[in-house]
Amino acid sequence: MHRSIRSFFLFTVVLIAGYGVAAQGxxxxxxxxxxxxxxxxxxxxxxxxxxxxFGAVARELIETLRADLEFSGxxxxxxxxxxxxxxxxxxxxxxxxxxxxxADEVTQIKLSNRSGRIDVVAELFENNSRxxxxxxxxxxTKELIRRxxxxxxxxxxxxxxxxxxxxxxxxxxxxxxxxxxELFLMDYDGYRIRRLTTTSTINLTPVWSPDGSRLAFVSWxxxxxxxxxxxxxxxxxxxxxxxxxxxxxxxxxxxxxxxVYSSDTDGNSDLYILDLASGRNTRLTRTQAIETAPAYSPNxxxxxxxxxxxxxxxxYLMGTDGLNVRRVSSTGSYNESPAWSPEGDxxxxxxxxxxxxxxxxxxxxxxxxxxxxxxxxNKENPRxxxxxxHLVFAWNRTGTYDIYTMRDDGxxxxxxxxxGDCFTxxxxx
Amino acid sequence: xQKIKFLMMTLCGAALLSTGCVMPDQIAQLRKDVADVQNQxxxxxxxxxxxxxxxxxxxxxxxxxxxxxxxxxFADMKLAVDEAxxxxxxxxERIRETNQRVDRMSQTMQEVRQMARQPATGGSSYDYAGxxxxxxxxxxxxxxxxxxxxPAAYGAGDALPSPEALYNAAYADYSKGNYSLAVSGFExxxxxxSDSDLADNALYWVGECHFAQGRFDRSVQAFDSLxxxxxxxxxxxxxxxxxxxxxxxxxxxxxxxxxxxxxxDTYEGSDEAQIARDKLASxxxxx
Amino acid sequence: MKGADLxxxxxxxxxxxxxxxxxxxxxxxxxxxxxxxADPEAASPPDAPSMGGGIGRVEDSExxxxxxxxxxxxxxxxPLVNDSIEELNAQGVLKTIYFEYDQSELDEDDRMTxxxxxxxxxxxxxxxxxxxxxxxxxxxxxYNLALGDRxxxxxxxxxxxxxxxxxxxxxxxxxxxRPEIERTGEAAWSRNRRAEFIxx
Numbered sequence: 001m002h003r004s005i006r007s008f009f010l011f012t013v014v015l016i017a018g019y020g021v022a023a024q025g026x027x028x029x030x031x032x033x034x035x036x037x038x039x040x041x042x043x044x045x046x047x048x049x050x051x052x053x054f055g056a057v058a059r060e061l062i063e064t065l066r067a068d069l070e071f072s073g074x075x076x077x078x079x080x081x082x083x084x085x086x087x088x089x090x091x092x093x094x095x096x097x098x099x100x101x102x103a104d105e106v107t108q109i110k111l112s113n114r115s116g117r118i119d120v121v122a123e124l125f126e127n128n129s130r131x132x133x134x135x136x137x138x139x140x141t142k143e144l145i146r147r148x149x150x151x152x153x154x155x156x157x158x159x160x161x162x163x164x165x166x167x168x169x170x171x172x173x174x175x176x177x178x179x180x181x182e183l184f185l186m187d188y189d190g191y192r193i194r195r196l197t198t199t200s201t202i203n204l205t206p207v208w209s210p211d212g213s214r215l216a217f218v219s220w221x222x223x224x225x226x227x228x229x230x231x232x233x234x235x236x237x238x239x240x241x242x243x244x245x246x247x248x249x250x251x252x253x254x255x256x257x258x259x260v261y262s263s264d265t266d267g268n269s270d271l272y273i274l275d276l277a278s279g280r281n282t283r284l285t286r287t288q289a290i291e292t293a294p295a296y297s298p299n300x301x302x303x304x305x306x307x308x309x310x311x312x313x314x315x316y317l318m319g320t321d322g323l324n325v326r327r328v329s330s331t332g333s334y335n336e337s338p339a340w341s342p343e344g345d346x347x348x349x350x351x352x353x354x355x356x357x358x359x360x361x362x363x364x365x366x367x368x369x370x371x372x373x374x375x376x377x378n379k380e381n382p383r384x385x386x387x388x389x390h391l392v393f394a395w396n397r398t399g400t401y402d403i404y405t406m407r408d409d410g411x412x413x414x415x416x417x418x419x420g421d422c423f424t425x426x427x428x429x
Numbered sequence: 430x431q432k433i434k435f436l437m438m439t440l441c442g443a444a445l446l447s448t449g450c451v452m453p454d455q456i457a458q459l460r461k462d463v464a465d466v467q468n469q470x471x472x473x474x475x476x477x478x479x480x481x482x483x484x485x486x487x488x489x490x491x492x493x494x495x496x497x498x499x500x501x502x503f504a505d506m507k508l509a510v511d512e513a514x515x516x517x518x519x520x521x522e523r524i525r526e527t528n529q530r531v532d533r534m535s536q537t538m539q540e541v542r543q544m545a546r547q548p549a550t551g552g553s554s555y556d557y558a559g560x561x562x563x564x565x566x567x568x569x570x571x572x573x574x575x576x577x578x579x580p581a582a583y584g585a586g587d588a589l590p591s592p593e594a595l596y597n598a599a600y601a602d603y604s605k606g607n608y609s610l611a612v613s614g615f616e617x618x619x620x621x622x623s624d625s626d627l628a629d630n631a632l633y634w635v636g637e638c639h640f641a642q643g644r645f646d647r648s649v650q651a652f653d654s655l656x657x658x659x660x661x662x663x664x665x666x667x668x669x670x671x672x673x674x675x676x677x678x679x680x681x682x683x684x685x686x687x688x689x690x691x692x693x694d695t696y697e698g699s700d701e702a703q704i705a706r707d708k709l710a711s712x713x714x715x716x
Numbered sequence: 717m718k719g720a721d722l723x724x725x726x727x728x729x730x731x732x733x734x735x736x737x738x739x740x741x742x743x744x745x746x747x748x749x750x751x752x753x754a755d756p757e758a759a760s761p762p763d764a765p766s767m768g769g770g771i772g773r774v775e776d777s778e779x780x781x782x783x784x785x786x787x788x789x790x791x792x793x794x795p796l797v798n799d800s801i802e803e804l805n806a807q808g809v810l811k812t813i814y815f816e817y818d819q820s821e822l823d824e825d826d827r828m829t830x831x832x833x834x835x836x837x838x839x840x841x842x843x844x845x846x847x848x849x850x851x852x853x854x855x856x857x858x859y860n861l862a863l864g865d866r867x868x869x870x871x872x873x874x875x876x877x878x879x880x881x882x883x884x885x886x887x888x889x890x891x892x893x894r895p896e897i898e899r900t901g902e903a904a905w906s907r908n909r910r911a912e913f914i915x916x
């Protein structure tokens with residue numbers, strides 16, 4: 001049903017605006033459109049031509065690319081089942097045939113063997129104007145073919161919109177491994193899972209630095225839970241947080257220079273900001289209650305956090321100076337884990353409803369609160385994709401926790417991990 | 430406390446029902462209800478004050494008269510006092526929240542009456558992006574604050590946005606980093622709804638926006654105008670502190686120290702005073 | 717708190733006496749390792765003349781009495797003590813207490829249990845204790861960390877009021893990460909909301 005609405009809309013807009021420029025729909029078109037997303041470019045991605053022995057790799061590349069572009073919200077990939085209608089044209093691209101199955105654009109991808117490495121040449125053509133609008137060559141080992149597909153997908157999105165796509169982003173999370181919970185990394189689509197730590201103890205809540213080069217997380221590798229920072233160069237350092245028997249829940253400032261976190265050094269969990277360069281800590285809250293789960297706003301001037309100062313955990317906002325504290329959540333007895341959308345106009349958090357956690361999103365301009373999740377089990381730790389169109393979260397739908405993604409309206413739920421007891425995801429920017 | 434809850438609920442229900450059209454006698458009833466709740470609150474606050482005093486006496490006793498009491502008895506008493514202190518802090522916070530809600534509710538009734546009397550005229554100068562008025566759902570009221578205690582749908586279809594929608598849109602501009610837009614939104618709110626419960630907050634945000642842009646003189650001006658127009662505002666302490674922080678940003682250390690000391694003396698015991706104390710200490714200034 | 721100070725003071729004296737006795741009776745060297753108070757200097761009466769603060773000089777002038785007096789005995793019994801800490805923990809000489817849902821209050825049973833634990837620790841001054849705060853899986857991970865911390869600290873504060881010195885107690889929260897029973901349902905949850913006492 002979605003598809004038919006979308007097609008209808010696309011049709012009208014293409015008539016008005018012409019294709020190609022309509023990658024990002026005009027703002028404020030109306031509710032129907034907001035649900036189906038902006039206008040998409042219809043693209044055909046036929047199979048790649050590959051030298052002998054590279055057939056499987058070629059298929060993986062093409063399938064990954066199709067999935068990436070479909071997920072991007074920028075492209076609408078024409079169903080490959082229709083491609084038989086376009087007969088091979090012997091070197092020439094049959095633009096009219098592609099147009100006959102509604103393809104605005106078409107790719108041509110060739111794989112060849114270059115002394116054991118794979119050489120990928122990717123080109124993009126506009127069928128109406130019959131012109132080549134994009135071309136790029138990639139080389140690498142077979143194992144990196146998904147990465148090549150992701151890079152190509154992001155380039156195509158950049159080409160269409162001027163903004164980089166999500167396909168090369170990664171999700172950090174924790175998963176049970178032996179006696180502990182270790183840090184893991186995977187591509188945004190759930191493939192290429194890599195383990196980052198081997199500690200046999202508990203590691204939790206990894207968060208990406210804004211530039212994607214570091215992960216801050218909580219670990220019990222010392223005698224007490226403390227905050228550590230792992231760099232992509234393999235370095236590991238303990239954050240210079242103040243003393244305390246519990247230092248936890250780190251989040252980066254948008255400029256990557258500070259970390260807001262909770263510490264119990266004064267008897268109960270309060271919030272502090274650590275300036276990484278100077279090692280100076282500034283205290284933000286001073287209650288007898290628990291304050292935790294702080295989240296920096298994208299403008300770097302506010303902190304969303306959880307406090308049980310009124311008796312139950314609730315979501316609050318305050319300035320980074322600790323002033324102007326306001327309560328956000330007003331329904332329910334347990335609201336936690338706030339997360340700002342990258343634009344700063346939405347706040348997601350979890351709320352206990354009928355005995356299980358659901359993910360709610362508050363739209364700041366309208367004050368409207370929407371429940372995104374449904375179904376059995378707890379949905380926890382919502383975090384936004386860098387483009388703000390998706391959320392990643394942990395859900396124990398199957399009895400154990402796995403990592404899932406969904407659209408910002410709750411649709412298109414995808415399961416990324418399978419049965420590893422996975423928690424606390426964070427999406428790289 | 431239970432009784433208050435019940436009253437609040439009836440009140441909320443009545444307020445919600447009144448969203449569509451408000452009859453004068455309903456307003457009169459609502460006013461009476463609000464006054465009742467306020468009286469009840471005052472009584473609870475008094476009780477809270479009494480129990481606080483009792484607790485601190487108990488504390489003193491505990492520290493002075495340990496003779497004749499067994500160690501376990503002492504520990505049990507201390508535990509009870511600690512637990513009572515924590516519950517007491519929770520009750521304090523709840524009273525504060527309830528007070529805010531009641532204030533906002535009586536404020537809203539005033540607004541509704543005003544609007545009923547004089548329909549909106551003239552256009553909004555603020556490029557109002559929010560479009561729709563806020564639903565009566567959660568998160569209404571103070572940006573993300575409040576709750577569903579504020580009938581929100583008035584002003585729908587009018588040329589002017591509802592006060593709440595205007596405020597929320599301005600705040601959304603702030604959180605997106607569109608500080609100039611946010612300033613004009615909040616300034617418009619503060620001038621058009623100067624009697625509103627949130628007018629002082631709007632001025633506070635004007636100060637914050639200038640601060641965010643590094644325009645510290647104008648930031649100080651905004652906080653000054655808040656303090657001048659709403660000296661009793663619950664944002665007064667924060668505004669005075671922000672002035673001190675703005676001086677600091679401008680490297681006017683002497684002025685900043687005077688201002689921070691003023692906060693420390695005037696708002697003793699508040700969070701703002703604590704922050705001022707920390708700042709003074711980090712400046713190496715005596716407290 | 718005058719009373720608490722008084723009791724802490726008494727606790728320290730108790731340790732000093734106990735340590736002195738242990739050194740005298742040839743207790744294994746583990747005591748020496750973990751208890752700085754077992755240093756000959758510290759074991760001397762408080763009003764004894766100071767040794768001048770030079771630790772190096774102390775070592776030079778007074779070679780370790782303990783190892784000299786009991787050379788082979790000590791070496792043999794050292795591992796026994798390490799084992800017995802684990803054994804004691806496995807035996808559960810210190811009893812776990814359990815909390816109500818989302819709560820950190822101690823009921824009468826909890827308080828009696830803690831009093832028993834403190835009594836045991838006062839009779840066994842060779843051991844320190846780690847108070848571990850745990851939660852059931854129903855809260856969020858981050859809030860549960862803080863709640864486990866609060867539970868452990870309520871217990872520690874109570875033990876402090878009972879006279880247990882701060883130096884012998886340490887607090888760790890595990891949030892919902894280390895359940896006693898890995899199942900869902902109130903039967904498991906009620907066992908997972910707990911404070912454990914681990915000797916170290």
